[in-house]
Amino acid sequence: MSTASQPTTAATPLVIPGSRAVLWLVGTVLLALAVYYFIGVDQGAVSVFGNDTHIHEFVHDGRHFLGFPCH
Amino acid sequence: MEKQIIGRGILAGALGGVLAFGFARIFAEPQIQQAIDYESGRDAAQQALDKAAGLPVEPEGMEVFSRAVQANIGIGAGIIFFGAAMGALFAVAYALYLGRAGQIRPRTLALLVAGGGFMGMYLVPFVKYPANPPAIGHEDTIQQRSSFYLLMVAASVLFLILAVWLGKRLQPRFGTWNATLIAGGVFIVATAIVMLALPQFGELATNRQLHQATETPAPLTDASGKIVFPDFPADLLFTFRLYSVGAQLILWATIGLVFAPLAERLLGGAPARRTTSTPRASVIG
Numbered sequence: 137m138s139t140a141s142q143p144t145t146a147a148t149p150l151v152i153p154g155s156r157a158v159l160w161l162v163g164t165v166l167l168a169l170a171v172y173y174f175i176g177v178d179q180g181a182v183s184v185f186g187n188d189t190h191i192h193e194f195v196h197d198g199r200h201f202l203g204f205p206c207h
Numbered sequence: 208m209e210k211q212i213i214g215r216g217i218l219a220g221a222l223g224g225v226l227a228f229g230f231a232r233i234f235a236e237p238q239i240q241q242a243i244d245y246e247s248g249r250d251a252a253q254q255a256l257d258k259a260a261g262l263p264v265e266p267e268g269m270e271v272f273s274r275a276v277q278a279n280i281g282i283g284a285g286i287i288f289f290g291a292a293m294g295a296l297f298a299v300a301y302a303l304y305l306g307r308a309g310q311i312r313p314r315t316l317a318l319l320v321a322g323g324g325f326m327g328m329y330l331v332p333f334v335k336y337p338a339n340p341p342a343i344g345h346e347d348t349i350q351q352r353s354s355f356y357l358l359m360v361a362a363s364v365l366f367l368i369l370a371v372w373l374g375k376r377l378q379p380r381f382g383t384w385n386a387t388l389i390a391g392g393v394f395i396v397a398t399a400i401v402m403l404a405l406p407q408f409g410e411l412a413t414n415r416q417l418h419q420a421t422e423t424p425a426p427l428t429d430a431s432g433k434i435v436f437p438d439f440p441a442d443l444l445f446t447f448r449l450y451s452v453g454a455q456l457i458l459w460a461t462i463g464l465v466f467a468p469l470a471e472r473l474l475g476g477a478p479a480r481r482t483t484s485t486p487r488a489s490v491i492g
Contacts, residue, residue: 157209161299164213168299171292175285177357180349193271196341197239197278198285201231201451203329203338205352205408 176204208473212305213298215469216462220294223461224287227454231286235450236278239340241443243274245424246342252427252436260430290458297324297462301470304371309378313474314467321463323367329455331363332356335402338451342439344422347413355405362401370394 176199178184179192192199199206254264272281301320308316336356344352374390381389408414409421419425423444427436 157302160209160213161302164295164299168292168295171288175289175292177353180353182350182353189271193277194281195285196272197236197282198231198289200239200338200340201235201282201447201454202286202289203333203336203356203451203455205336205339205344205349205356206341207344207346207349 175199176202180204180206209302211473212302212470213295215466215473216294216298216301217291218294219462219465219469220297220458221287221291222465223294223458224290226461227290227458228283228286230457231282231450231454232279235447235454236282238443238447238450240274240278241440242340242342242447245439245443249342249424249427249436256427256429256435286454286458290462293324293328293458294462294466296328297321297466300324301466305474307375308371309375309383313470317467317470318463321459321466323371324462325455325459327364327367328360329459330452331367331398332359333452335359335405336408337448339422340444340447342424343444344408345411345413345417348408348411348422351411352408355408359401359405363398366394366397366401369397 174191175195179189180199185191196206250267257264297320300323301317304316304320305313308319311319336352336359370390370393373393374386377386377389380386407421409419414420414422424439426434426438429435
């Protein structure tokens, strides 16, 4: 996905090393996916908190508008 | 370094969410309200028909949050948290591609990753399963619709990652321009196959039973076939979907454009690093 439109003098300087960075990256992805799930999916098709619909109703407009399927 | 990148990504995402919320509040909320009014009007007409035909009438559901809360606070919280989450995912992708994407400036990489996020997380899935306003979508198919939508998101993100990998593999042989075109073509073909294989929402079993080919409400007719309530307004559907794309465009553009100078400052100001990062040369291409 690299482009030739930029001067080649300045490359992205460093590679993120493994090990400790991996924990941060994986943790961030999991947290972000949890937020994505609660805003987009929970209390619709599947529900963590049973029959309650508070999250669903609260973010209702956003859920439709961000492209998620809704009732 | 990864912590700074993640923090700036979340910040850019939340800011994008704030801007997208402003756009949504001004332009989309009136459309959403019209769709809800249509839904209520149609439900009332349906109830009147059922009552006239002697069928049992379903009681109306209780309101958990008022429309004012949903239209002002709920949508704001939803979009801003969504933006922060997308900013976080963006930051992780950015960190992983840093130094692995060939000869490219930090700010250019920011725009490319944001563009990839917009396409993978939203635009490509939207092509198959576009955003729908309230009143569209049968309650009994929510499970299937959610699964198919998330499957489409997962597939497009996966194909995007594979296309980037393929492009990098082909780059030494075909050059950057041709390698990008080939990888892009493979992405389009792979995505098209998945889109053809997945069903339209109108084809779901529940909808077939109801003899409807789409989930967009058709006109409501009485026993004699006379139309007593119109179908869902086409202009309203188009406008809602257009604004939905607009909001996501604002969100991802903000992520890219806000993160780009931050990354440039974070990474660009230390030329000494370029010579010390030995793995770079081996991962290019």
